[in-house]
Amino acid sequence: MDVPTIDFAPFLRGGREDREAIAKTVDSALSSVGLIYVKNHGIPDNEVNEAFSWLQRFFALPNAKKRTVQRYREMGREIIRSHPSRREALNLANPSLDMSADQWPTEEILPGFRDFMESFWQNCARLLHQLIDCVSLALELPEEHSLSKCHSRSCFSMGCSYYPETLITHETGPRMGAHSDSCTLTLLFQDPTGGLELGDRASVQGKVSAANFEQRGGTYKPIDFREGMVLVNVGYVMGRYSNGRNKSTIHRVGSPDVAAVPGRTETPDRYSIAFFGDPDPGTIADALPGTYNPENPKRWGPLNIDEYLGGIKEKTST
Numbered sequence: 001m002d003v004p005t006i007d008f009a010p011f012l013r014g015g016r017e018d019r020e021a022i023a024k025t026v027d028s029a030l031s032s033v034g035l036i037y038v039k040n041h042g043i044p045d046n047e048v049n050e051a052f053s054w055l056q057r058f059f060a061l062p063n064a065k066k067r068t069v070q071r072y073r074e075m076g077r078e079i080i081r082s083h084p085s086r087r088e089a090l091n092l093a094n095p096s097l098d099m100s101a102d103q104w105p106t107e108e109i110l111p112g113f114r115d116f117m118e119s120f121w122q123n124c125a126r127l128l129h130q131l132i133d134c135v136s137l138a139l140e141l142p143e144e145h146s147l148s149k150c151h152s153r154s155c156f157s158m159g160c161s162y163y164p165e166t167l168i169t170h171e172t173g174p175r176m177g178a179h180s181d182s183c184t185l186t187l188l189f190q191d192p193t194g195g196l197e198l199g200d201r202a203s204v205q206g207k208v209s210a211a212n213f214e215q216r217g218g219t220y221k222p223i224d225f226r227e228g229m230v231l232v233n234v235g236y237v238m239g240r241y242s243n244g245r246n247k248s249t250i251h252r253v254g255s256p257d258v259a260a261v262p263g264r265t266e267t268p269d270r271y272s273i274a275f276f277g278d279p280d281p282g283t284i285a286d287a288l289p290g291t292y293n294p295e296n297p298k299r300w301g302p303l304n305i306d307e308y309l310g311g312i313k314e315k316t317s318t
Contacts, residue, residue, distance in 0.1 A: 003223060003231070004029040009040035011134055019137060026131075027138035027246075034249040035198070035233035037226050038131075043123050045228050048189055051120050054113055055271050058105060059088055059162040065109050070102040075164070080177040081211065087176060087253075090160040095121060097155065117158075124187055124275040125154050131185055131232060132277065139242065145289055147241065151184065153280045163195070163270040166255060175270070176253040178210045182312045183235035187275040190231065193268050196223040199250030210250045220254065237279060237305070243291035244299050279305050 006025055010018035029036045058066070066072045066088075073089040093103060095118045104114040129148065136146045163175045178199060190196060197220035201208060204218045223231070239248045255267055279285060285303040292298045 003035055003037050004033065005037045005039060005226070005229065007040050008038045008042070008130075012040075012042060012130065019134075023134050023138035026134050030135070030234050030238075030246045031242075032247075034247040035223075035231060037229040038232055039226075039229045041127055041230050042130075043127060043230070047120060047123070050116065051189070051273060052191055052271055054116055055090075055160050055162065055273070058090060058110060058113060058160075059271075061105070061109065065105065068102070068109070069105050070100065078176075080179055083173070083177045085176040086166060087161050087163045089162075092117060092121060092158040092160065094125070094154050094156060097153070121158055124158065125156055127230070128156060128185060128187060128275060128277045129154070131187075135185070135238070135246070139288060140290055141288060147184070147288075150279045150283045150285075151277060155278050155280055157276050157278065159274040159276065161270075161272045161274070163253065163267075163272075165266040165269050167266055174252045174254045175267075178213055178250055178252045180210045180248045180250055181233065181235035181274075181276060182237065182309060183276040183278045184238045184241070185277045186233050186235055187277075188231040188233065189273040189275075190225055191271045192225045192227075193270040194222065194225050195253045195255070195267075195270050196231075196272075197221065197252050197254045198223055199252075201247075201250070208250070213250050218250070220252065222254070223251075235276070237285050237303070237308075240285050240300055240303050241288050241291075243287035243296070245291055278309060281306055 004025075006022065006029065008022065011022040014022075026036060063074070067074070069090065071091045071093070073091065075086065075088050076084040078085040078087070078089065104117075107114070129151065132147045132151055136148065141147065166175065175195060188196070199210070199213050200219050200221050204213065204216045208216060208218065233249045233251070234246045236248045238246050253270070283305040285305055287298045287300070
């Protein structure tokens with residue numbers, strides 16, 4: 001699928017006109033496709049590559065050592081609409097807010113992992129805040145309604161995923177089922193293996209959600225890997241803030257068709273890092289000023305973020 005690529009350097013280093021131009025471009029893409037590739041985003045390629053190297057070392061640890069980490073999730077523990085995901089995961093909270101040592105492997109188990117990942121976490125948080133500021137500028141929000149106000153505590157999370165190689169058969173299902181992210185915005189770093197697929201809303205008539213997309217015959221388009229870029233997609237909460245103007249994406253991690261990989265009997269390992277931008281606890285998300293009017297009224301009422309995210313957590317884990 002042709003995902004727009006946006007050079008973010010003018011927003012980071014340019015003047016007011018540069019920032020406004022990039023904001024309009026970002027808004028146009030997020031309100032039509034729901035995701036963008038961002039280049040020149042400020043996180044060096046060698047740092048992203050090192051992050052993947054650390055993930056490979058962590059997930060290669062013996063299971064007994066991985067289980068000592070509180071936020072490690074074994075294969076099959078994540079359930080999406082009654083289907084277990086074929087991945088292991090490590091979910092890291094803001095290290096400045098969650099000081100518990102057991103969200104990390106100890107120095108004895110994996111020396112250097114925590115120091116690097118804490119630094120990488122903060123760099124991802126900085127980029128996410130910059131993108132939130134960009135969206136706020138596009139929506140022409142007054143300072144008192146800026147999205148940064150309800151994300152000031154950086155209650156974000158980093159989801160590190162490992163999809164082990166899988167035997168390919170005609171019955172092989174997706175590695176991770178269809179879903180939409182629950183947050184405001186997501187940053188996604190992928191390895192070259194690929195596998196991410198975007199639900200094509202044009203393949204289904206009328207309103208659709210991740211829950212009924214496939215039942216209604218929805219089809220997917222593969223998202224290509226682009227070196228040095230981060231994929232940014234709209235989450236459900238951003239859809240609520242923008243009164244449906246920015247569309248949350250339906251996506252999954254697919255498995256290749258047998259015919260597409262001649263000579264192979266297994267899919268390759270896949271690693272990814274998703275950085276989720278959730279609003280602060282206690283936030284009530286509602287349509288922002290300028291996103292509604294008498295001709296285009298509010299599509300939803302206020303959303304209690306604590307209740308919403310709590311419900312999502314209950315539905316996706318055993």
